[in-house]
Amino acid sequence: MAPIKACIFDLDGVIVNTSNYHYLAWKRLTNELGFDITEADNEQLRGVSRMECLRIILSIGGVSVSADQLYDLAEKKNNWYLEYVQKMDEHEILPGAAEFIQAARESGLKVAIASASKNAGIILRRVKLDTVYDALVDGNTVNRSKPNPDIFLRSARELNVDPENCIVFEDAISGIQAAHNAGMRSIGIGSDIMLKNAHMVVPSLGVMSLEDLYSLENFA
Ligand SMILES: O=P(O)(O)OC[C@H]1O[C@@H](O)[C@H](O)[C@@H](O)[C@@H]1O
Numbered sequence: 001m002a003p004i005k006a007c008i009f010d011l012d013g014v015i016v017n018t019s020n021y022h023y024l025a026w027k028r029l030t031n032e033l034g035f036d037i038t039e040a041d042n043e044q045l046r047g048v049s050r051m052e053c054l055r056i057i058l059s060i061g062g063v064s065v066s067a068d069q070l071y072d073l074a075e076k077k078n079n080w081y082l083e084y085v086q087k088m089d090e091h092e093i094l095p096g097a098a099e100f101i102q103a104a105r106e107s108g109l110k111v112a113i114a115s116a117s118k119n120a121g122i123i124l125r126r127v128k129l130d131t132v133y134d135a136l137v138d139g140n141t142v143n144r145s146k147p148n149p150d151i152f153l154r155s156a157r158e159l160n161v162d163p164e165n166c167i168v169f170e171d172a173i174s175g176i177q178a179a180h181n182a183g184m185r186s187i188g189i190g191s192d193i194m195l196k197n198a199h200m201v202v203p204s205l206g207v208m209s210l211e212d213l214y215s216l217e218n219f220a
């Protein structure tokens, strides 16, 4: 039984719902390229880095482009995505997320945000959550995407907490796997069918209590 000393939160899908903005921006790009993606396709993109998303999307459309074009397309999508992000405010924080993070900190736990997004800092500022964490590790700091554990191991190092004392909150299957690869326990945010490998699954942080969190101390 390892005591819980830190919470590591994914951002997109756990604290804010930016998934739809990613979807709209990718859809705009694919439409320009002459094909379309569905919401089901978008599910595959959760937790996946920008360039990897682009590769997945181009393979859905059966489109191949040069390496230079790849970067231009990614930049184009990102500029559209940022148009949506610039309009975000604290009303877009998912129910209960800010309150849960605050309660965790008040109970003495350290808090990190670990996101594959290179825009994590901008989003946290937009929703006024840029002072609620002890460490931010994002797509600018870590290259290898989840399920690689780098992002969570780096978060633990920055918090000065051992991996076995960290709990990860994730909405992506690859994120749950990354947490386990890092030797951490996990809480899935979303569907318990999809996130069945997590140690616990809740539909949102709004229904999560500190008692629920500490009940995970019994999982080694
Ligand atoms: O393009 P960005 O903002 O760097 O985001 C990279 C990834 O960030 C993750 O948080 C999202 O779940 C992915 O869908 C996204 O592709």
Ligand SMILES: [Mg+2]
Pocket (backbone or CB within 6 Å): 010, 011, 012, 013, 014, 046, 047, 170, 171, 172, 175
């Ligand atoms: Mg996510």
